Amino acid sequence: ARSIARALEREFVRISLGGVRDEAEIRGHRRTYVGALPGRIIQGMKTAGTVNPVFLLDEIDKLASDFRGDPASALLEVLDPNQNDKFSDHYVEETYDLSDVMFITTANSTHTIPRPLLDRMEVISISGYTEIEKLKIMQGYLLPKQLEEHGLGKDKLQVNEEAMLKIIRQYTREAGVRNLNREAANICRKAAKLIVSGEKKKVLVTPKTVEALLGKPRHRYGLAEKEDQVGTVTGLAWTETGGDTLNVEVSILPGKGKLTLTGQLGDVMKESAQAAFSYIRSRASEWNIDAEFHEKNDVHIHVPEGAIPKDGPSAGITMATALVSALSGIPIRKEVGMTGEITLRGRVLPIGGLKEKSLSAHRAGLTTIILPKENEKDIDDIPESVRNELKFIPVEHMDEVL
Structure with missing residues (x-):
């Protein structure tokens, strides 16, 4: 979402909806209450400082509801293009035009999103990263980032492509790259220890040396049979x-x-x-x-x-x-x-x-x-x-x- 905002040259605002169960979080409190505040939508617009930011509503599938109201129902007005030009916040007590805002929501599953709310959104399913994509992400982003955070130069630690593929296949099993990032950090820590202790001046990670740094493989992947078989x-x-x-x-x-x-x-x-x-x-x-x-x-x-x-x-x-x-x-x-x-x-x-x-x-x-x-x-x-x-x-x- 941040990249979309950068491409469109718009401001970017993010709010997390995970665990939100109070309607006032969306619509704000009435001013008669002590400590009253505008809702998070109006606060986000104030932070953006423009009328047309890219507004990320993160983890919308994890909204909850209780006696204080249903925030999912309050979002119906926010996300409906036929209504959000007259969005009403209890604190502001005036209508606010959200029609120029680009709303992006994220969810791990659509099953928990109320059907009326889902009908107001265009659902784009994004598949997990492929093995080739994970390899490019590790080469171009994850490993350089971990090298910088651990104070290692490229001349001190090198991981060849075959070793990266082994890490992806046998040490992680995920749709994203969180665990892959952790394994990259593990390798950097082990390499830093070897260099600081004087055991090595430079660490080169190959498929044969991965186990010495990360331990035994945690996952296996399917391979073709070695011969034609019946049944x-x-x-x-x-x-x-x-x-x-x-x-x-x-x-x-x-x-x-x-x-x-x-x-x-x-x-x-x-x-x-x-x-x-x-x-x-x-x-x-x-x-x-x-x-x-x-x-x-x-x-x-x-x-x-x-x-x-x-x-x-x-x-x-x-x-x-x-x-x-x-x-x-x-x-x-x-x-x-x-x-x-x-x-x-x-x-x-x-x-x-x-x-x-x-x-x-x-x-x-x-x-x-x-x-x-x-x-x-x-x-x-x-x-x-x-x-x-x-x-x-x-x-x-x-x-x-x-």
Whole structure:
């Protein structure tokens, strides 16, 4: 928001709404009360000194309400362009024109924002930073800032690109860069100690020396399988912290047709597995699979890393492919990753987060991605350096996947 104000050459004002539960914080107090003050909107305008600042309302999703009123309702007048030219503050007792102000609000989630208030805003969803973006931020901003704060020159501490990538992948897991900034500070402190104690005159951080400075890696990331396997398919998942690969494993056991799903799957993902299972049953003869396999065998579908909750429909074609592979004995190519929702008739429906999923596939060493035809338009959002190294295969039906 500060950068927007700088670009527009306007003044910038910020107020935090986290935990605000008193309507008077927005509209002000009436002058009859001792210690009465104008509301924070009028105070912000006074601080700006202009009628058209960029006004940031931070953490609007964390507003509260109690017996003193509902500040979210008071904000309806502030954010409604048809009303805010006559904004009323109890302290000023005169209408104030806010129509020239550019209001920007921030929120981690829209679920807690009252619907009437949300209707008065244009919602712009901003995805988390990609791995490449985090690398550039660390090179151009975080590390130079920490070097300056710790009194280290560039000639005293150098961190190569491979070491930065290792820190991003194995020591942080986040949408932003707060923890990455902390790790940069940790490296600077350790380096400063080594230099001050006389152990070293200069510290060069490489992937091999990262563990000596930051300890053992805290996170792992998915990698492509080393060989083609039967009943194991690499899927692509999207989380709040970015994309990741997701292996789906299927095992066929003697039994009476029981379908077991494990790996802490959510309801939507379980329904995707059921849809994939029903689709395979309806088309079994076309893939030389015993049409009565479900009467003689139990099927177990497992998604590893069972401690991590998983949900969403985008693993539909992944589970269907793993089922066909396990039942037919045909191995799946190790360099292929896939994502897409499946219907009972085998249609492949669009998914979200293709950019993040593609970056995770590239990081894992995959070379081919199977995606829904309707997501073909999203390929342009993927960085060119990654796009050039991946082969994208758009599909409309499960038959094309197999």
